[in-house]
Structures are given as structure tokens and as C-alpha cells.
Amino acid sequence: MSCGPEWPAERTTTVTIRTWTRALGWPARPGRADETSAESGLGWPTAAREAPALIEAPASKGDGLEADGLAETGGLTEVPAPPDGPGPAFAAAERHVSRETLPRPSQPLDHSTPIAAEAERAVRVLNAVAASRLPRPPLTRVMAVANQKGGVGKTTTTVNLSVALALHGCSVLVIDLDPQGNASTALGVPHHSGTPSIYDVLIDDLPMIEATTTVDAAPRLHCVPATIDLAGAEIELVSVVARESRLRRALAKYPADLRTSGAEPPDYILIDCPPSLGLLTVNALVAAGEVLIPIQCEYYALEGLRQLLRNIGLITSHLNADLTVSTILLTMYDGRTRLADQVTQEVRAHFSELVLDAVIPRSIRVSEAPGFGQSVITYDPGSRGAMCYLEAAREVAHRARPDTPAQRRSAHAPAERVEVAG
Numbered sequence: 001m002s003c004g005p006e007w008p009a010e011r012t013t014t015v016t017i018r019t020w021t022r023a024l025g026w027p028a029r030p031g032r033a034d035e036t037s038a039e040s041g042l043g044w045p046t047a048a049r050e051a052p053a054l055i056e057a058p059a060s061k062g063d064g065l066e067a068d069g070l071a072e073t074g075g076l077t078e079v080p081a082p083p084d085g086p087g088p089a090f091a092a093a094e095r096h097v098s099r100e101t102l103p104r105p106s107q108p109l110d111h112s113t114p115i116a117a118e119a120e121r122a123v124r125v126l127n128a129v130a131a132s133r134l135p136r137p138p139l140t141r142v143m144a145v146a147n148q149k150g151g152v153g154k155t156t157t158t159v160n161l162s163v164a165l166a167l168h169g170c171s172v173l174v175i176d177l178d179p180q181g182n183a184s185t186a187l188g189v190p191h192h193s194g195t196p197s198i199y200d201v202l203i204d205d206l207p208m209i210e211a212t213t214t215v216d217a218a219p220r221l222h223c224v225p226a227t228i229d230l231a232g233a234e235i236e237l238v239s240v241v242a243r244e245s246r247l248r249r250a251l252a253k254y255p256a257d258l259r260t261s262g263a264e265p266p267d268y269i270l271i272d273c274p275p276s277l278g279l280l281t282v283n284a285l286v287a288a289g290e291v292l293i294p295i296q297c298e299y300y301a302l303e304g305l306r307q308l309l310r311n312i313g314l315i316t317s318h319l320n321a322d323l324t325v326s327t328i329l330l331t332m333y334d335g336r337t338r339l340a341d342q343v344t345q346e347v348r349a350h351f352s353e354l355v356l357d358a359v360i361p362r363s364i365r366v367s368e369a370p371g372f373g374q375s376v377i378t379y380d381p382g383s384r385g386a387m388c389y390l391e392a393a394r395e396v397a398h399r400a401r402p403d404t405p406a407q408r409r410s411a412h413a414p415a416e417r418v419e420v421a422g
């Protein structure tokens with residue numbers, strides 16, 4: 001049987017065991033090298049004809065098979081297994097069954113292939129990131145990544161910004177406040193039930209340092225994971241005194257605990273908020289000094305933004321006067337659609353200086369990375385998504401924290417008159 005082109009009768013060639021021992025490296029067996037079957041019509045060795053193995057073996061010049069006529073097949077060919085079982089060369093052939101030809105050590109590697117170019121680009125990006133350093137803030141910047149609309153890229157933004165900042169030399173703490181625990185998954189942090197987590201910090205007053213886990217993705221990156229227990233935290237917090245300030249109180253104790261253990265406070269604390277405006281999100285907004293809002297480049301994202309800004313205003317008025325919206329990041333941008341351009345223009349027109357120049361494109365690499373417990377920056381450093389998140393991290397680091405509403409009010413207040421005696 002042949003899966004390749006039919007052989008013309010006049011070109012039928014006897015293929016001997018000697019041919020296969022030379023081609024696949026099997027040891028020759030004296031006395032049986034020229035045994036062939038008259039029934040096969042193709043001269044298959046009688047000792048091996050009953051158990052053929054199918055491999056892809058298109059012949060080309062230099063394979064050493066032209067003299068026996070095998071170069072005429074041009075496709076998949078039935079290759080008989082050796083009488084004493086497959087040898088090491090046959091195993092190598094099976095491993096490379098999807099390749100055009102078996103690898104030849106004598107041939108130099110081709111660095112011009114797409115895979116080689118992609119690998120070279122990834123190494124170049126990571127080396128450039130490791131060599132550069134972003135400015136470190138004088139005080140810890142606590143940023144809540146919030147938007148009550150789901151699926152806009154909150155978790156993806158939290159994970160990739162934290163990895164980008166850490167790779168640039170900043171120390172970063174990620175607090176996963178979403179009961180789904182997707183940020184913990186993307187950072188490769190265990191978050192099964194019973195793991196010390198943000199739930200224990202909020203409900204049982206566990207010190208934040210005891211729930212902190214080191215992340216392998218980047219140096220100086222840590223995470224407080226979320227477990228499934230967090231799903232019931234909002235109900236449990238209803239009856240707790242000062243329920244809106246539980247996270248802020250835990251963060252206030254965190255720097256002292258770090259210094260006691262010989263560590264320094266982080267440069268950035270990024271809080272991944274759930275897609276709601278419940279008590280967990282309120283805790284994040286009360287504890288934070290800044291809000292980073294990811295906005296999907298679609299119409300419905302603009303409707304949700306109005307409600308979010310209204311709630312941030314209420315929290316600023318009653319619970320946290322230092323809170324300010326510092327950053328808006330456009331995500332899931334699809335340049336093929338006119339709608340994405342319209343949303344981008346409208347957001348920039350209304351929020352101008354708050355919107356980052358970097359725009360996160362809709363990318364399959366960004367979607368694939370969490371499935372491997374990685375950020376897109378470590379999963380595919382040369383991809384468009386990784387490059388855009390690296391640029392967004394640079395913008396965040398170089399931007400000064402905007403004045404809070406309280407600071408703006410004091411700046412515009414009339415100066416008090418001071419009377420000088422005499």
C-alpha cells in the first residue's frame with residue numbers, strides 16, 4: 001500500500017533491507033539483506049512486510065536513496081519495521097514525522113526562519129527591559145484597577161502592568177480582590193481553598209505580610225491571592241464595623257511589618273477589583289490613592305464609565321478625599337473597525353491628559369497567556385500586546401500623580417489674611 005503517487009510498472013524497484021539499514025541506521029543482518037517478496041510487487045522485505053510503519057519520508061538529493069528508486073515516491077511511503085524491533089534511528093524518525101526531512105547535524109541552523117526571528121526578537125525585548133530602569137516613586141503608589149463592567153481587561157491590565165514594572169526594577173504588590181482569582185492564576189500563584197489570602201486579611205485580620213506570595217514571573221513581584229472563600233466576603237462584611245476601611249487598615253500596617261522582616265515597602269500596589277460596585281470594590285477605592293480605569297473600545301464601555309465616575313465621586317466626598325482618577329487605558333482595540341476609532345477619539349476628547357498614549361490591541365497572545373499561568377510579557381515578549389503593556393508601564397511610571405480633589409480645593413482657596421501687630 002502506498003499513500004503517495006502510484007508507481008508506474010516500469011519504474012517499480014526492489015527495495016531491500018540493505019536500503020533501510022543504510023537509510024535508518026539499523027544493523028545489517030547477514031544472510032537476509034537481499035530477501036524480497038515476489039507477492040508484493042514493490043519488493044518489500046518478506047521478513048518485515050507484515051508490520052509496516054507509516055512515516056513521512058519524502059526523499060531528496062543527498063538522502064542516499066536515489067540509486068534504489070525511492071526518490072521517485074515523492075510522498076508518504078510504507079516503511080517496514082525492522083525484524084528485531086525499532087532501532088534508535090527509527091525512533092528519531094517518529095519524533096520528526098511532521099518535518100520535511102530528518103535533521104542533519106552537519107547542516108547549520110537557519111536563523112532567518114519566522115520562529116528563529118521571533119525568538120531573537122523576544123530575547124532582544126527582555127534584554128532591553130532588564131537593562132532599563134524606571135523611576136521609582138518617593139512614596140508607595142496604591143492603584144485600584146476598577147471598572148464595574150466585566151470583560152474590559154482589568155485583570156489582564158493588572159497582571160501585565162505589574163510584571164512590566166517589576167521587570168523594570170520596581171517592587172510591586174498585586175492584591176487580587178476578585179473572587180474568581182484570575183489574577184492569581186495568571187501570575188502562577190496557588191489560590192486553592194485554605195491558602196492564606198486576601199479573605200483572611202479582610203475577615204480575620206491576618207497581617208498582609210503573612211498572605212503575601214512571591215511570584216516567579218519577575219523579580220520584586222509579590223501577590224496576595226484570592227480564594228473561593230472571597231465570594232462570601234461581602235455578606236460577611238455587612239455586619240463588620242468600619243467595613244469600608246478593612247483593606248486600608250491592613251495596608252497601613254503593611255510597611256511596618258515589612259521593615260521588621262528586613263524588607264522595604266513596595267513602589268506600587270495594584271488592586272484588581274471585581275466587576276461590581278460592592279463592598280470589595282469600595283474597600284479597594286477607600287484604600288487606594290489612584291484609580292486606573294481600563295476601557296474597552298466599544299460603545300457599552302462608555303455607558304459604564306459614567307456610573308463608575310459617579311461612584312468614585314461619592315467615595316471621594318465621604319470616605320477617601322485623597323482618591324483621584326489618574327489613568328485611563330484603552331484596551332481591546334481593533335483597528336479594523338471604525339467603532340474602535342470613534343470610541344478612542346471620544347474618550348481622548350473627554351479625558352485628554354488622563355488617557356495613556358499606549359493602546360492595548362485585541363491580541364490572541366494576550367488571551368492565550370493566562371492559560372499558561374503567565375503574563376503576555378513573559379509568554380511572548382515580542383508580541384504587540386507585550387510591547388504595548390511595556391509602553392503603558394513606562395507612561396505610568398513617568399507620570400506624576402495628579403493632585404487630589406482636596407489639594408485642588410486648597411490651591412484655589414483664598415489665602416488667609418495675617419495681621420501683624422505694631
